[in-house]
Amino acid sequence: MQPTMRWYQTLAWSYFIRQAAAILGLLAIILWVAYREAERGASSTAQASLSAGGYVLERAFEQQGRSMDAGLEVFTQYSGNVALIEHALETGALTSLTDTLVENLPRLGAEIALVVAPDGQVLACTAKGPRPALPEVGILQMALAPEEAAAAGHPGPFYRGFLRVDWGDHPGVYHAVARPLSSPAGRSLGAMLVGVPVDDRAAVDLRRLAIAGPQRGDPTAHLALLSQFRAQGSTFQEAEAVNRLLAREPAFLAVRGQVLDGQRSTVLPFRVEGRNYLGMITPLHGVNALDLEMADVLMMPVDPLLAPFRNLQKAILAVGVAGLSVALALSLRSARKVTAPLKALVSAAQALAEGDPPESLGIDPTPDEVGVLTRTFKSMLAELKAKDQLLALLDTTRRGTGGPGPIRFGAAFDPAAVAPRVEPADERTRRLGAAPPDEEEAGLPEALREGAIFAARYRVDGLLGRGGMGVVLKVRDLQLDEDVALKVVRAGLAANPAFLDQLKQEIRLARKITHRYVLRTHDFGESDGIPYVTMEYLKGTTLRSLLDGRGRLPLALVLRIARQVAEGLEAAHAVGVVHRDIKPANVLFDVRGDAKIMDFGLAAPVAAVIAGEAGILVGSPRYMSPEQIRGERVDARTDLYALGVMLFELCSGLAPFDSPRINDLLTLHLEAPVPSLAEAAPDMPPDLSVLVHRLLEKRQADRCQSATEVAEILKLLATGGGTSRLG
Structure with a gap:
């Protein structure tokens, strides 16, 4: 049984009471602004007098210096x-x-x-x-x-x-x-x-020069002479009053910086000996004046200046009180209007908790906090539905009823995924993976056979697969008592110092990536002359396997997968790592249906090794960016291009650029106009088509500039919201 709420405990009345308090606060702010404007008027009135007084003080010090020099000149002559x-x-x-x-x-x-x-x-x-x-x-x-x-x-x-x-x-x-x-x-x-x-007597004499008119009476103008923001002389009865003010008021720290820069301050409020003043701090000039932070503070009393503005404040208060009743009535109506969509959200949340998620909320998001809550809830619903849908597809794929595609394992089992594709400039294609018998021994060394203890730490449990860099083994880390994937570098690459140096450098960077959507790279090592890389072991299915036989995926899955890949790339780019070979075969799904990017740090070393070979390209031609094809510098936007190719394929079931001839395929990447996703998949949202088009721009400067931007756009699209970023 739901507890009974009193009328003032309901959300509508709670909102009304808070809004009423806000209106009262607003009235107080209006009065405060009026007072500030009154002070501003008084400040402008005082500024002319203070500026003139500061100028007189500066001339007075110069005249005093000339007077002393005249006596000094007579004495020395x-x-x-x-x-x-x-x-x-x-x-x-x-x-x-x-x-x-x-x-x-x-x-x-x-x-x-x-x-x-x-x-x-x-x-x-x-x-x-x-x-x-x-x-x-x-x-x-x-x-x-x-x-x-x-x-x-x-x-x-x-x-x-x-x-x-x-x-x-x-x-x-x-x-x-x-x-x-x-x-x-x-x-x-x-x-x-x-x-x-520079003392009290000097302050009294200088004030007489700076302030025109009689100095008798109370309140009166005052002058303080400062060194290092402490009063050396003042016309106040208590000199320490000025020091206490300067020491405790944080606003004067910025003014102190102005004085050190030789600039006169703006008009500032002071309260000394129980009275309010408007004052101006002016730096004094002369040798060592900057080192000693010499300045003068000329102050004028506020009360005589504010007198004309008091009646204005009273009028504002009267008008504000008269309008308050009308504003409060409107606030109650507004409160009830706001609580209506909140009730709908509560009902949807209860249905979700009971295992019956609603098909739609029936609420149009507004640009306020309720709208944010609505969009967030929609995003959560979309995420849950997409996750359930993806898990069902993955289960079908694993059971072999959803089309071809074997189960893949973490640490890049798929040879095509493990090794970047190497394409000659002619029409022949050769890969770093699947090395022929004369380049790679058919068997494994004794140290890598099942049951062996490798590097005095890893027990070999089995072979996961062979790739371009060598073999991938499932091993048990006996020190940490956990399964890991161990990638052994094949002999041909291990004999190349340039490859090993580049691999170590990339692994050092890849180790810094810690993100839920990135397969973790652990370490690089060498034992008995065999270099190896250890990585997180994860049994799962690759996106390539999920796509095989299906052609395309539903929109909700596309947005979820692409957003997770973008967030993983965001984490990698933040530490300076560019993947260089983003493609479906390098995206693995765990048992929860979350995507994980594989093989960070493995494409660049291969590229470095064969960079000097004429006509050789490293990467997967279907997902290769124009700058990779031309052998130019790559950056985060290179990965975004590959993500765009993958997005196009997920949405339409087709590659944006495809040809059986490698040279023709590369030429398409370099020269062909970006195909329209709206034509290839008319049922996709227009904003998604615009995003894909931007990701596939030939020039890096024309693409989205960060994975963060892409992830945010995909989040908005998942909730059915448009975005101005796609203009």
């Missing part, structure tokens, strides 16, 4: 000061020089001054405490080497920038200028630097 510096250099008597610097600080317009000898030794400094070593200050280094500075784009004669003072009684960041010192005779005496601190 006075002969008595030059003589004093020269005397200090010669005698080491530095006290008088230090006293002179301290006495002249007011005239220099500075709060720190220091003189550096040509060798970089600090001769005198006005800062109290131990005399520092030469600081890493760009402007001092430029003043000591003016020629190098000029070559670097700083012509002098003075150099303006910033430095951090970590010694003395007034540590901090300073705005400074430096000049070279020289005697009347032109001898270098070193350099001299003067500077003023």
